[in-house]
Amino acid sequence: MATQQTQVLARGLLTPAVALLLVWMIVPLAMTIYFSLLHYNLLDPGSEAFVGLENFRYFLTDPAFLASLQNTLVLVGSVLAITIVLGVPLALLLDQPVLGRSIVRLMVIAPFFVMPTVSALVWKNLLLHPVSGLLAWLSTLVGITPIDWFNDAPMTAIIMIVAWQWLPFATLILLTALQSQDEEQKEAAEMDGASALSTFLYLTLPHLARPITVVILIETIFLLTVFAEIFVTTGGGPGLQTTNIAFLIYSQALIQYDVGSASAGGLVAVVIANIIAFFLVRVVGRNLEA
Amino acid sequence: MARRVTARRMVVSTVAAWFFGGLIFFPILWMVLTSFKTELEAFTVPPSFLFFDWTTENYATVQERSDYFLHALNSIVIAGGSTLIAALIAVPAAWSMAFAPTKRTKDILLWMLSTKMMPAVGVLVPIYLLFKNLGLLDTRSGLIAILCLGNLPIVVWMLFTYFKEIPRDILEAARMDGATIRRELTYVLLPMAIPGIASTLLLNLILAWNEAFWTLNLSTSKAAPLTVFIASYSSPEGLFWAKLSAASTMAIAPILVLGWFCQRQLVRGLTFGAVK
Structure with missing residues (x-):
């Protein structure tokens, strides 16, 4: 029968993708779990031994872990807050009648297409350098002593760079959502004498609830593992001030060559990401039903 | 009005x-x-x-001193290669889920989404060691494989949302007229699917071009794409701003142009079809 034939064909077409993703998910994860139970340091070959949960105890009680967890949360939270708080008004503005709107939109979206290493280095040198950076020059113009961002406020500097990269994403999604809003509904509200503020509060904001949740979900997934921006600017320092979980695991694996401990850390990162993904998917799911 | x-x-x-x-x-x-x-x-x-x-x-100095074109070529080969391979695997899968859905299709899609939520750093150690033992460190083929797998869920999802929009009636009409599956594919589906496939490929190309976790960790010199090449400017701080800017401008210019062409698809791809 044709339908049965189609079913068989369909399954055959689906299998390669599913099989590859299954292998991609299971093999490295199983290896990470295995390594996490071993004493395994690349600088000390031949000394591999089963140590149970020792690596987890070491990783979780390491003061660097708490510091990097805190840094991760600060980074994710701040960038989310900045991109939403600035993204909503920016999207509203771009939804207005603006001369040359498509050009403005291109300028706003551009930072998202800049590779992370480029944006990090351009910000670090051309804009934030304490002597020759543009911000230093601007602050001397208005009589403020220039800030040595990467020494005195390194996390703020990283947050600025990452927020600059993700603001376009939030704005673009919110703008896309605004453009699908029912114009007639707004007109009706205006005719009934609703103020601009109440139109925004009671019509536009509820309409944006779902896209905002989507922005939070997707940004969180990416922001939990910010790496390149830290790698090329601060290297996690000074001290541990800009070390997030991703960078901590990287430095344990590829700088200290401590495979066991880095694997334990990797699993901790997977667990954290899953907790957040779980909650966010529920929120999005509830939003979908509403 | x-x-x-x-x-x-x-x-x-x-x-x-x-x-x-x-x-x-x-x-x-x-x-x-x-x-x-x-x-x-x-x-x-x-x-x-x-x-x-x-x-x-x-611009001239950047090429002379640091072999810019090698890294640009690496970026093209790695981003292009991983995109093409991902498309070859994803198009059949998305086609199958969109046109012959089963009870499990939704679960499979959500499961694919969940693989994207796994932080790359969680599997950095095994992937690094595998690459080291298989001699894949600093090779283009290694990076193509990793980026292809990493972006596969997004590609499948995006294609799925596009294929889902192709009206079923047309297919049934074709089938009624006695079209075989092959004819149906080439004359009915393909022409309607091409715009969706093209924008998916474009978005994936951008994501792969800018990927800076695996490329930084798994390549150093001969297979290094532009992300890694630019990162090499971080060491001698503050001395080569003009050259850094020239190299950066060349590195982002092509992708900026491509990106501007596919803004809408960007929204759709990155939100897994949740916002269109």
Whole structure:
């Protein structure tokens, strides 16, 4: 029968993708779990031994872990807050009648297409350098002593760079959502004498609830593992001030060559990401039903 | 009926939009300007905005000293290769789920989404060791494989949302007229699917071009794409701003152009079809 034939064909077409993703998910994860139970340091070959949960105890009680967890949360939270708080008004503005709107939109979206290493280095040198950076020059113009961002406020500097990269994403999604809003509904509200503020509060904001949740979900997934921006600017320092979980695991694996401990850390990162993904998917799911 | 737009409102929003748009775009503009300065001018305070001796020597020097084209070629091969392979695997899968869905299709899609939520750093250690033992470190083929797997869920999802929009009636009509599956594919489905496939490929190309976790960790020199090449400017701090700017401008220019063409698809791809 044709339908049965189609079913068989369909399954055959689906299998390669599913099989590859299954292998991609299971093999490295199983290896990470295995390594996490071993004493395994690349600088000390031949000394591999089963140590149970020792690596987890070491990783979780390491003061660097708490510091990097805190840094991760600060980074994710701040960038989310900045991109939403600035993204909503920016999207509203771009939804207005603006001369040359498509050009403005291109300028706003551009930072998202800049590779992370480029944006990090351009910000670090051309804009934030304490002597020759543009911000230093601007602050001397208005009589403020220039800030040595990467020494005195390194996390703020990283947050600025990452927020600059993700603001376009939030704005673009919110703008896309605004453009699908029912114009007639707004007109009706205006005719009934609703103020601009109440139109925004009671019509536009509820309409944006779902896209905002989507922005939070997707940004969180990416922001939990910010790496390149830290790698090329601060290297996690000074001290541990800009070390997030991703960078901590990287430095344990590829700088200290401590495979066991880095694997334990990797699993901790997977667990954290899953907790957040779980909650966010529920929120999005509830939003979908509403 | 269009709403009445007062001239004043238009002027205010236009000025505001251009101001904030310009502010956001400024770092990129500043980088491009700096790439045409001499190293000395790039470093001078107060900075000159337009009235400096424009020079293109930085672009020439970047190529001479650091083999820019090798890294650009690596970026093209790695981003292009991983995109093509991902498409070859994903098109059949998405086609199958969109046109012959089963009870488990939704679960499979959500499961694919969940693989994307796994932080790359969680599997950095095993992947690094596998690459080391298989001799894949600093090879293009290794990076192509990793980026392809990493982006596969997004590609499948995006294609699925596009294929889902192709009206079923047309297929049934074709089938009624006695079209075989092959004819149905080539004459009915393919023409309707091509725009969706093209924008999916474009978005994936951008994501792969800018990927900077695996490329930084798994390549150093001969297979290093532009992300890694630019990162090499981080060490001698503050000495080569003009050259850094020139190299950066060349690295982002092609993707900026591509990206501008597919803004809408970007929204759709990155939100897994949740916002269109």
